[in-house]
Amino acid sequence: MSRHGAFRDAEFRALWIAQILSRAGDQFARVALTVLAFQVTGSALAAGAAYAVTLLPWLIGGPLLGWIGDRYPRRAVLLCCDLASAALIAVMAVPGLALPLLYALLFLATLLDVPFSAARSALVRDVFPDDDGYASATAIGSVTAQFAQVVGFAAGGLVAAATTPGQALLLDAITFLLSAALVRRYVRKRPAARDAHLEKISLLRGVRLVFGDPRLRRLTFYAWLATFLVVPLGVAAPYASDSGGGARTVGLLLASSATGTAVSMIVLSRWVPAERRLRLLEPLAVAAGLPLVLCALHPGPVVSGLLWALSGAGSGYQLAANVAFVRAAPNTDRAQAFGVVSAGLVAGQGIGVVLAGGLATVVPTAVVVAGAGLLSTLCALALWAAQAFSPRTTSPSRPRARSEA
Known part of the structure; x- marks a missing residue:
């Protein structure tokens, strides 16, 4: 499959549209339940709890439920999760x-x-x-x-206002x-990656895999x-206000x-060979945080937008990390490994935004x-240095033989 041809694949188009939906x-x-909670109680705390409820499942389910996508056919997992979610949300509408x-x-x-993703x-x-x-x-x-998250909240507000x-x-x-209809129609059946009858369920297998393998851990x-890189998005509104801007400035910063990120990932995926892309992982990760440091100089909205765009471009390193991760993770445990990474990512972003919001009340945004x-820059440099001084490991191009067993 050519690097230019992802959209030519009917299965991927179905998975992509299902992701958007x-x-x-x-x-x-989220928006509907937040509005409903506020209407019923008049409490901002009750409304905020509706959003918090959507973060907690990732902390629990990420390490514990990812195995489902390995022990059962992944297409079937998508269908069951979609149908069950539709039923639960429909009951909520009563x-x-x-x-x-x-x-x-x-x-x-x-x-x-969690198992769906x-x-x-x-x-x-x-x-x-x-x-x-x-x-x-x-x-x-x-x-x-990324765009769905930004646009989704705006669309959710419009839907909540109109209905x-x-x-x-x-x-x-x-x-x-x-989403279920698309998956059923276009995604072909495949056997489960791991034989459910030969091994006992190990809820923490993904944790041991991710943190037991130096490559996957890194x-x-x-x-x-x-x-760290999501913090600016979480405090975009007060940052815009401190810069003398309003809603348009918020939109400029988020869009920048x-x-x-979009431009960086498209360039890396379409025009940068795999080997060079992997070599760019460390410098791009370091570069992702550096433009944000310059925000301490209190630049205006336009310069801030440029700095945030440069930071987003640096965060394209995530593409190289993702490809290297999936190459190193054995297929039999791939879904569970993804679940562990996603759990930590959602937890870190949620906690980071909350702490940043609280800190922004006492120091300039x-x-x-x-x-x-x-x-972000210091941590990226530490990871780069640790890799440079660590003993040589096996090539990341193939998992170890025991992982493929």
Whole structure:
């Protein structure tokens, strides 16, 4: 598969559209339940709890549920998760349900997204066994996820304003049904990666794999650097206000960051050979945080937008890390390994944004952004140095023989 041909594959197109539908539906559900919680209680804390409920399942499910995508056919996992999520969200749309029950239903629906996402990520590699094709597909998926998150919240607000919370939840349920229909129609059946009858379930197998293999551990830490790089997005509104801007400035900053990442990933996937892309991982990771450090100088909105775009471009290193990770992780444990990485990433980003928001109440937001950039740069340099001085390991092009057993 050519690095230019990801969209030519019908399976990938179905998985990509299903990803968009799932992201959009998730945002609709979050916004709808937040609005509903505030309408019922009048409490900002109750409204905020609705969003927190969508983070907790990842902390629990990431390490514990990723195995489902390895022990059962990944296509079947996607279908079951979509259909179960549609049912749970549809129940949430029933008028008069108590708020704790709504939280519990949303928790379960979000928990299903853990094995869904892990299985989907592993399945993309099944569709594109070559690194160039997988890199192209990953770049498209990453860019889509970023823009879907920004656009999804805005669209969710519009949907919530134009409909009732119950109607927005029903719309969310429909997105899951459409996703299931696409997967069933276009994604072909494949056997499970791991024989479910020969081995006992090990809930922490993915944790042992990721942190027991020096290559996977290092690449996981690179992925988790996004904990620092997402901080500017979480404090974009107060940063824009401190810079003398308003809603347009917020949009400029968010769009600049997302555009920088999009351009970087597209360039890396389409025009940079795999070997050179891997060599760029370390310098790009260091470069991702450096522009944010300059925000301590309190530049205006335009310069800030340029700095955030450069930071986004540096964060394209995640593409090289992702390709190297999937190459090193054995297929039999790939979904579970993805689940572990995703759990840490979601946890780190959630905690990072909360801490940054709290810190921004006592120090200038520009200092918060610069501090996040500095921490990202220092951690990236530490990882680079650790790799330079570590003993030579086996080539990352193939997993060790025992991993393929």
